[in-house]
Amino acid sequence: MRNLWIFINRYNAFFLFIIFFTTGIVLTVKNNAYQRSVTFNSTNEIVGNTYEKLNVLKKYLNLGKVNDSLAFENAQLYTQLLRMRNIDSAKNTIVKDTLTHQQYTYLPARVIKNSITLRNNIITINKGSLDGIKSGMAVISPQKGVVGFIRDVSEHLATIQSLLHKDTKISVNIKKNNALGSLVWGERNFDYRKAYIKDIPNHFKVNLKDTVITSGFGSFPPGIIVGSISNAGITTGDNFLTIEINLFNDFNTLQYVYVIKDKFAEEQKSLESKLSNE
Structure with a gap:
């Protein structure tokens, strides 16, 4: 604790500068419409870009799950196509249980x-x-x-x-x-x-x-x-x-x-x- 106080006492001018500088920026932005508008627009742009990059990273990390899901859906579609091939389109036939009659599944x-x-x-x-x-x-x-x-x-x-x-x-x-x-x-x-x-x-x-x-x-x-x-x-x-x-x-x-x-x-x-x- 003593070392902390010594550190603060040694660099007190720097810390006071940071405090006054931050206070000045806050007051300027709060009391001036133009500076407030510029600050909010810049902040929104930075936050938006950050979220966009995070979403790209998230999508990349989830590519494995997406590919697995697409592969499963394609397998179901291929199975349905095979099922349709087994139906004689020249006859007016209703197949009630296509899963039972389906020979191949993916x-x-x-x-x-x-x-x-x-x-x-x-x-x-x-x-x-x-x-x-x-x-x-x-x-x-x-x-x-x-x-x-x-x-x-x-x-x-x-x-x-x-x-x-x-x-x-x-x-x-x-x-x-x-x-x-x-x-x-x-x-x-x-x-x-x-x-x-x-x-x-x-x-x-x-x-x-x-x-x-x-x-x-x-x-x-x-x-x-x-x-x-x-x-x-x-x-x-x-x-x-x-x-x-x-x-x-x-x-x-x-x-x-x-x-x-x-x-x-x-x-x-x-x-x-x-x-x-x-």
Whole structure:
């Protein structure tokens, strides 16, 4: 306490100046309309700019929640679009229980780990068995491009065997002529922007920029876009073509994905198992 008094006594002139200066400004602003107007306008501008910057910071900090919300809403919209596809528009039919008849539903998930430079690339997402995720489920991106398959699942997390993996094979066809083939990656290089279609019979006519989509054979619904043909002239020396495509998905910027739940997946797997044992 004694040191405080010594400090105040030593700098008393400075403190008196601050007190008189502040009092003078207050009296000037209070008793003069022009100075009061200028002061209030300046104060409001400073406060407004401060609040604006705080709001920008707040919005930035909340981007994660906003993105999660948008991903969930998009998943619901995609599910509704699939539901509408299942209705035969040529018939005057009323579907009372569309959820029961809906084969595919989308579950949004956030990517928390991803790789694109390895021979076998794996993606980790923030959803797991408690969210209904199971091994073998198909995964697409918000742009509806193919991502891969669910591989390992824990309660809160799951890994995806990316399309950029040597063991990933997806049944696809060329949209223009329905030519069926197998989509693979790393056939000739490890470019994350390209993939290859094998086993296309060579009597099919294939053109550059033809669109490639999923065939519906397997876990993916039919019609999911994959990419466009960039090289149709790769020869293999047999009766089948190998085609290079540019992928629509940008795996380097992948932040959100949709896991596709197939209502009939277990039933189909059980039936196929019985047929293989006969």
